[in-house]
Amino acid sequence: MKENIKDAILAFNDNWCAQCYTEKKVLNEFIKQNPEINLIKNYDAEKDREIFEKFNVKHTPTIIFIKDGKVVEEFRHYLDLKQLTQVVNYYFKEKFMTDKKKDVQKPKFEVVNNDNNLSAGICGPDGCVIDWSKAEDNK
Known part of the structure; x- marks a missing residue:
């Protein structure tokens, strides 16, 4: 080919x-x-x-x-x-x-957030990237 x-x-x-x-x-x-x-x-x-x-x-x-x-x-x-x-x-x-309506980029990644808001991140095919700065401190 x-x-x-x-x-x-x-x-x-x-x-x-x-x-x-x-x-x-x-x-x-x-x-x-x-x-x-x-x-x-x-x-x-x-x-x-x-x-x-x-x-x-x-x-x-x-x-x-x-x-x-x-x-x-x-x-x-x-x-x-x-x-x-x-x-x-x-x-x-x-x-x-x-x-398509607004012609604005809109990625289709999942935003992960649990009920306790302990962690948040973005999941893609290689796993999840956790953004610890968005986690609440539960002390």
């Missing part, structure tokens, strides 16, 4: 793989909910062997995230819709995640 890929979400699957079938449904739902994100490219093990070899894909489903021409994340397992959305937000929010 000679094509240069700048930004993309590559989804590798196989027709006989049960998790791939489920992953395709998740990808289709993601596309339906986010039509402005046109980065997803689907590849089949039987038809697209060359790109499987280029990215050394030996397991399905595999999802590879490419940003600025470099592989930034690779998942060799099924991702549910929430996980997929978090990873896309993490890598591509500045490109696509805007409020």
Whole structure:
């Protein structure tokens, strides 16, 4: 494959793989909910062997995230819709995640805050970043 890929979400699957079938449904739902994100490219093990070899894909489903021409994340397992959305937000929010009505950037990260307000933070695909400055001192 000679094509240069700048930004993309590559989804590798196989027709006989049960998790791939489920992953395709998740990808289709993601596309339906986010039509402005046109980065997803689907590849089949039987038809697209060359790109499987280029990215050394030996397991399905595999999802590879490419940003600025470099592989930034690779998942060799099924991702549910929430996980997929978090990873896309993490890598591509500045490109696509805007409020369509106001055209103001609006990241879709979860703000974590427990009932006792002991900690607060932002959760993304790599875990949570806790902002201890927002925690109340309960002494």
